[in-house]
Amino acid sequence: MIAQYATAGGTATQGSDYTNTNGTVTFEPGVTTKIISVPIINDTIDEFDETFTMNIQSASPGIIIRAQSTATILDDDPPSSASINDVNLSEGNSGYKKRYFLVSLSSASGKPITLSYATATTLRRPVTTMSLPAHSHSFSGANYEPNNHSGQR
Ligand SMILES: [Ca+2]
Ligand SMILES: [Ca+2]
Numbered sequence: 001m002i003a004q005y006a007t008a009g010g011t012a013t014q015g016s017d018y019t020n021t022n023g024t025v026t027f028e029p030g031v032t033t034k035i036i037s038v039p040i041i042n043d044t045i046d047e048f049d050e051t052f053t054m055n056i057q058s059a060s061p062g063i064i065i066r067a068q069s070t071a072t073i074l075d076d077d078p079p080s081s082a083s084i085n086d087v088n089l090s091e092g093n094s095g096y097k098k099r100y101f102l103v104s105l106s107s108a109s110g111k112p113i114t115l116s117y118a119t120a121t122t123l124r125r126p127v128t129t130m131s132l133p134a135h136s137h138s139f140s141g142a143n144y145e146p147n148n149h150s151g152q153r
């Protein structure tokens with residue numbers, strides 16, 4: 001008996017998660033099992049577990065009782081870690097200007113990663129008595145707006 005088989009897509013991506021595979025298997029008389037191999041492509045990217053299918057397309061002679069197998073590729077990579085670098089921000093003489101922080105991941109991720117952020121006041125050196133400046137700034141979402149600088153743009 002000869003059976004034809006082929007992989008088909010699921011949530012996994014052909015070419016980056018697994019290799020499309022098709023062919024035929026021949027059962028010699030008296031044989032009841034055969035193995036089909038599919039190359040799974042290794043990576044170091046944190047991903048969701050993903051699936052593809054292996055399908056028996058025809059059997060000759062004979063009938064097919066169960067034609068489809070779902071394969072799940074179980075991800076084994078740790079989540080990416082995020083970090084932000086220290087920066088020195090130059091100050092102008094009036095108004096304000098946007099300055100930028102670089103946020104980075106330890107490795108690219110297959111999952112969307114969301115970080116929330118906020119400014120906080122830190123002192124450069126320990127000081128025994130000090131009042132915080134009245135013109136401290138805050139982030140609101142992605143828009144950087146000074147709190148008390150209206151009319152100075
Ligand atoms: Ca993968
Ligand atoms: Ca891996």
Ligand SMILES: [Ca+2]
Nearest residue numbers: 045047075077
């Ligand atoms: Ca992975």
